Amino acid sequence: MHDIVIRSGAVVDGTGNARRTADVAIADGRIAAVGADVGPGRRTLDADGLLVMPGWVDIHSHYDGQALWDPVLETSAGHGVTTVVMGNCGVGFAPVRPEHRPWTIALMEGVEDIPAAVLEEGLNWRWQTFPEYLDALAAAPHAIDVAAQVPHAALRVFAMGERGIDHAEVPTDDEVATMGRLAAEAVEAGAVGFTSSRSRNHVASDGRITPSFSAGDAELLGIAEALGRTGKGVVEINVDTRDLEGDLALLRRLCEASRRPVSMGLLQRPGQGQTYRQVLRAFEEAAAAGHTLLGQAAARPTGLLQSLGGRVNPLAPSATYREVSEHDPGALHTPDVKARILDELSGAADTSARFPLAYELGDPPRYDRWQSESLAARAAAAGIPLKELVYDIVVGGGFVYVPVSNYVDGDLCAVHEMLVHPLTVPGLSDGGAHCTMIADFDYPTFLLAYWGRDAPEGLRLSVEWVAQQQCSATASLVGLHDRGRLEPGKRADVNLVDLAAVGSTVPALVHDLPAGGGRLVSRGNGYVATIVAGEVTFEHGSHTGALAGSLARI
């Protein structure tokens, strides 16, 4: 007798093979059988008319703190994600000595927009070393699996002390050896990799650039070599390709030194419209030389969500707005207050002028926009100033979506090109980060809803491709070979999906983080049931209370 039998679904197994009608049997948290006659189960789920797919594996999140106080991680778990990998971009909370805890918080606040007050209240600091941090994660309850990576910034400060915070400081040979030893120790304890950042945008809230920013070869390659000697783990690095040749050469040396898979966030950045293609060529050259160098590709243009409650509020420069919103927000709807605020939003205070291609997110939210739908085009057609249209949207409770990266050409063709390249996997959802101005945690839902269903003919991708990429390719990149496919013996992480209904609700700002911190939350529609390690964890977007997740160690 199986624990669960999923009957008569269209099984999309994550291998890339075409869907087939079959039953899926689950026993002891694993897939027991997939086929026509799998026998009875204690519980039967009718999947007639539904897709049966592996749970999503999201390899780019920042739940490093939240995973310790929030068992559900709804922003990912409510979108069919069954495994999240944290610790990306070189930032995190271990290893850390007590005196540097506030600094790790300032770095996370600055780089990933997670408010310091939230982290100060939420973190209990029952660890110093990375293995101790893993034990703290393992001891916490989880609805889905979490996996951790050891971040360069924390390693550096643990090994170098205060000096390590300054990116220009060069570690001694001994300090490099210590960082390498600690990275290897983390991976031996179950971390899935080591991460770093060379992004100029990664600045702590105290104004100091991220410590790994200018790390030299001796340091980076020393850590990579030590990691490589374990024969386990991956390297993730955030490079902004401002020094394209230098960055690509460094990635190659990281591959050679570690002999482990290396990945980087791949974006089409403003002002660098074609650079992503050179990066893809570099991936191909690395592959030809026997290395695994992959890009993490975003499911859509990445950008900001502007709103009244969020961190980016287009009305904030107006003194009248600040006064009225605090004491009499209802007055924002009156014509004279509106006129005063719009008057004050002139010149440099008129941020709408800075974003010529901005859109109303709408409800249901739409991220696939053509330039003819831009707010500028709509304002011109309506004969009103752009800032007035922005005012009406945000005062009405809506979001203004400003695509920044992956939108240089004003369409989603570059996104498509990056996604379908054989040397990329879906990534960059940044779940848990950028709490009130980005809601990209729903990338897996968008991948399925848009690319697997709604995209125009010629750009549309198969559901089978989506499952292979967002379940199997992501899992195998980070060494979690026990999941991502519906095959006997694999973990029973499964989504029952009503494809016609798949989509995201419009994000809502809720203040449920520690210290009353806000975050944008949206719900995934179309996920009839999500199963984690053999237990039904979400049904129709609501948590069942099951906490079958755990720390995934490699």
Ligand SMILES: [Zn+2]
């Ligand atoms: Zn990141």
